[in-house]
Amino acid sequence: MSIEPEQFDEKVMRDADLGHLAADDYMVFYEGLFLEIPKWTGKDHSEEEWRKECIKFMENMNYYSTRGKELFEAGKEKNLNKLKAMEDQNETEVLSTAMDDAEKLRLKEEKKRLKKERKRNRPKFNAEKGIETMFRVSLRNHINLSRIADDKANTLISVNAIILSIVLSALFPKMDSNPWLIYPGMALILVSISTIILATLSTIPKTTHGSVSVEDVKNKRGNLLFFGNFHSMSLSEFEFEIRELMKDGEYLYGSLTRDLYFLGIVLNRKYGLLRRAYLIFVVGLVISILLFAWSILTLPPETISTPESMDIL
Incomplete structure (x- = not known):
């Protein structure tokens, strides 16, 4: 992230790329990346190291466009606080709670998808x-x-x-x-x-x-x-x-x-x-x-x- 975006379209692309940091199911990404990165780097790291690295990354990154700040800034801070809370609590418990919330969100989205699909497949007027x-x-x-x-x-x-x-x-x-x-x-x-x-x-x-x-x-x-x-x-x-x-x-x-x-x-x-x-x-x-x-x-x-x-x- 050493190169700062200057043009408007560059700022929008940067914000869109990092929009997942503000997602309600961010902990799903967090856990998935923790398991996937060693396969690419060939290096193992502990959950504590991974958590600190994510906290550092989120503290140092910013959203650049006005719309990006409106959409993602609050969500990013919320997820950052979740990661920091792992330092004071049992990390497994916090992660489990976050994963439960993510699962609930996933089920909710799945229900919405099924509802839309049923509506789309409903017989049309003959x-x-x-x-x-x-x-x-x-x-x-x-x-x-x-x-x-x-x-x-x-x-x-x-x-x-x-x-x-x-x-x-x-x-x-x-x-x-x-x-x-x-x-x-x-x-x-x-x-x-x-x-x-x-x-x-x-x-x-x-x-x-x-x-x-x-x-x-x-x-x-x-x-x-x-x-x-x-x-x-x-x-x-x-x-x-x-x-x-x-x-x-x-x-x-x-x-x-x-x-x-x-x-x-x-x-x-x-x-x-x-x-x-x-x-x-x-x-x-x-x-x-x-x-x-x-x-x-x-x-x-x-x-x-x-x-x-x-x-x-």
Whole structure:
């Protein structure tokens, strides 16, 4: 170390070369060099001689760069004090403690390394699998929504059919002798019929012409995943075109996208009609009840006292 560095890069290289003197596991280097140096020099020396030589070296050396002093000076002094402490304590005990600390540090670094390695080897996101899951979940949800809409439509049809049958069988024959039943009865009939019509329209299926040409497949336009597009095709044509579809991932995902889109269009129409049916049913039912109450309140007293009116009430 007789040559002092002058240039900045020389100072940095010198500090980096001696950075191990400030390491937390310096005692590992200390012990390793003690065992290795005799192999190179051919001379044996005692642990005391080696310790004194290291103390002398560390006392006489300096870090030259500003950054080197900030990073290494405190650590070097700490390790120097450990070596000096061996003079006052049992050297073997101090060295053993230092080696234990170094082993703990090594194990800590090993855990960090394994953690990074596990993170690096963690399976990466599979975009293709994610796309398939997205289509599967979306299509299943839309199909479930379609089934729910059909169930609601069937419920509306059943309820209004019962109401209509009761009105026609019980109230309609008595309207001649009880004219005050005409308005609420006709309103209830009109509401039930309108609701049944809208609910039925929401369940009417819609199909297309049922054929996708070879030209459509080549241009990636046809959707072979919906029966309405292939029900009139021959088996050989369908098999050929479905094989072409399976060969092209872009065409396949495009077909799924179109299938999902048009399914959404159908659901929008279905739920729109169903919403109107529910609104007509609820509003019409309220209006019918109000008309029924109004008819009773405005009914002449002599009409209320008749046996026919009492039977209706």
